[in-house]
Amino acid sequence: MEKLKLEILTPNGVIYNGEALSVTLPGEEGEFGVLAEHSCLTTLLEAGVIDIEKEDKSVESILINWGVVQVDEKKVIVLVEGAVAIRGDSESAVAKALENAKELIESIKDNNPAIASVTARLELAAQNLI
Amino acid sequence: MANLKDIQRQIKSVSNTQKTTRAMKLVSTAKLRRAEELAKRSRLYAAKMNQVIAEIAGRIKCNKVGGLDNRCFVEIEDPKTVDIIFVTADKGLCGGFNIQTIKAVKKLLAEHKAKNVKVRLRGIGKKGIEFFKYNEVELFDSVANLSSKPDKERSDEFILSSIEDFKDGKVDALYLVYNGYKNMITQELHVNKLLPVDASQFECDEIEKSMIEIEAQDEEKMLNSLINRYVQYAMYYSLIDSVAAEHSARMQAMDTATNNAKDMVKTLKVQFNKARQAAITTELIEIISGVESMK
Numbered sequence: 001m002e003k004l005k006l007e008i009l010t011p012n013g014v015i016y017n018g019e020a021l022s023v024t025l026p027g028e029e030g031e032f033g034v035l036a037e038h039s040c041l042t043t044l045l046e047a048g049v050i051d052i053e054k055e056d057k058s059v060e061s062i063l064i065n066w067g068v069v070q071v072d073e074k075k076v077i078v079l080v081e082g083a084v085a086i087r088g089d090s091e092s093a094v095a096k097a098l099e100n101a102k103e104l105i106e107s108i109k110d111n112n113p114a115i116a117s118v119t120a121r122l123e124l125a126a127q128n129l130i
Numbered sequence: 131m132a133n134l135k136d137i138q139r140q141i142k143s144v145s146n147t148q149k150t151t152r153a154m155k156l157v158s159t160a161k162l163r164r165a166e167e168l169a170k171r172s173r174l175y176a177a178k179m180n181q182v183i184a185e186i187a188g189r190i191k192c193n194k195v196g197g198l199d200n201r202c203f204v205e206i207e208d209p210k211t212v213d214i215i216f217v218t219a220d221k222g223l224c225g226g227f228n229i230q231t232i233k234a235v236k237k238l239l240a241e242h243k244a245k246n247v248k249v250r251l252r253g254i255g256k257k258g259i260e261f262f263k264y265n266e267v268e269l270f271d272s273v274a275n276l277s278s279k280p281d282k283e284r285s286d287e288f289i290l291s292s293i294e295d296f297k298d299g300k301v302d303a304l305y306l307v308y309n310g311y312k313n314m315i316t317q318e319l320h321v322n323k324l325l326p327v328d329a330s331q332f333e334c335d336e337i338e339k340s341m342i343e344i345e346a347q348d349e350e351k352m353l354n355s356l357i358n359r360y361v362q363y364a365m366y367y368s369l370i371d372s373v374a375a376e377h378s379a380r381m382q383a384m385d386t387a388t389n390n391a392k393d394m395v396k397t398l399k400v401q402f403n404k405a406r407q408a409a410i411t412t413e414l415i416e417i418i419s420g421v422e423s424m425k
Contacts, residue, residue: 009178011363013171028352042186044352068356070182079179081359 002036005075006052008062010083015062016052023076024051025069034071041071049121050078061086061125063101063118082107086125098126134409137402141395148391154223155384162314162377169311169367169374176367183360186353187327201297202326202357209302211248213270213292214238217308217368218258219376220278225383227376228257230319231309238305238321239267250301252292254369277376280369289365293358296325306364311374315382318375320368324361 006023008016024033026048045067052060067080084101088094101122190203216235218228235251235258242249250270253259255277262269271291276284295301304325312318 009175011172011175011366014174042182044355066359068182068359070185077178077182079175079182 003055004034004036004038006078007075008050008078008080008083010080015080015083015085016060019055021053021055021057023053025078026050026064027069034076037073038071038076040073042069044068045078045080047118049118049125051125059125059128061122063104063122065104065107086122094126098122134402134405137398137405141398141402144391144394144398148388148395151384151387151391155381155388158377158381158384162374162381165370165374165377166311169370172367172370176363179360179363183327183356186356201299202353204326206302206326209247211250211301212242212303212305213250213252213295213301214305214307215252215289215292215365216254216258217277217306217372218253218255218261219372220256220275222257223383224376224380225386227309227317227379228255228261230317231307232258232261234307234319234321238307252288254288255372277369277372280366280373282366285366285369286362289362290358293325293361297354304361306368308368308372309375309379310368310371311378314378317379320371322364322368324364325357327357327360 001021003019003021004023006016006018006020007014022033022035024031026045028044028046031048045064047065048063050062050064052062054060062083062085064078064080065082067078069079070077082104084097084104086094086097086101088097102119105119187203214235216231218231222228239249239251251262251267253262253269253272254274256274259269259272259274271288273284273288276288292301292304296304303323306320306322306324308320309317310320
């Protein structure tokens with residue numbers, strides 16, 4: 001399966017930079033998946049979770065509050081304003097990331113009621129990691 | 131020859147100044163490191179954001195996205211009112227840092243005046259505000275204590291009214307002038323045209339091959355929201371870049387001041403020793419001539 005280059009940038013630095021099999025993004029009009037050789041596309045993202053399927057088939061989840069994505073045949077560039085990656089080597093690191101993510105959710109909850117469902121997904125993602 | 135006491139007093143005063151300038155340099159060095167780190171991390175994001183916006187602008191220019199008539203992407207032929215936003219420091223003692231920005235603003239001001247364009251100045255940072263107040267140039271809007279402590283919320287709020295005015299057609303262009311960080315010893319002056327987005331760098335043939343699709347039912351809404359975020363981030367980035375530049379400028383200025391003080395103390399010490407030697411010689415001559423006269 002062909003791989004795509006994925007870059008996720010936040011104002012505080014690069015949060016993901018590497019290759020992936022596929023990536024699922026929370027678009028404004030609903031979730032959509034991107035594979036390699038996707039046609040050109042620029043769209044806005046809303047608060048939600050980005051799921052990255054990595055080369056070893058493992059899935060990494062990143063919570064974002066707002067973003068814009070630019071897709072072309074070779075690469076996917078995602079610019080996000082605030083993001084927390086659910087990852088870590090140990091159980092405690094994952095738990096900490098989850099806590100940070102919940103904080104981010106709290107901060108955007110007021111103007112986005114749909115975000116509540118995200119918490120459950122994040123917890124599931126964290127459980128898979130541990 | 132100057133009085134011994136006077137010279138001593140001068141030496142003391144100069145070395146006290148030296149202590150102050152050295153301390154200020156150390157403080158600036160420490161602050162610079164933090165500010166530089168922040169600016170460095172944001173740089174990539176800012177660059178990519180510019181790229182995305184510029185590409186959209188380029189494609190709109192070349193009519194790849196059909197039927198879009200957004201003010202933010204279309205070059206306005208003869209602007210009537212222009213917003214100029216400048217960022218200076220809140221504090222002085224940083225060499226030519228503030229003056230460089232002010233000069234650039236004045237030049238831009240004169241250029242627009244010559245073309246009979248009404249200019250609204252919006253200032254950030256006490257030093258620039260003070261300068262234009264003193265010279266009786268009217269400021270449309272000003273905010274202090276933001277450039278020393280960049281705050282996303284406050285900067286968003288400040289720039290939002292400009293964006294709204296632009297979208298409402300009250301303003302035809304939006305410029306941002308600030309002095310940014312280049313490296314430890316140099317600052318780089320930026321005069322950026324934020325709105326309408328500059329698409330001149332795009333050649334139409336170049337992007338002919340790849341079509342863009344904007345995946346949204348309401349393209350206008352998406353572009354509007356994107357433009358807001360873009361300009362707001364550009365504003366915030368200019369603030370953090372400016373802080374880093376300010377600290378590097380101050381560090382340098384204080385380093386020069388410390389060195390100057392060091393040289394001054396050196397010359398004063400030589401003078402002091404000469405005066406002391408002269409005093410001893412006079413005293414000796416007096417004693418000897420006293421002894422001689424008693425013979």
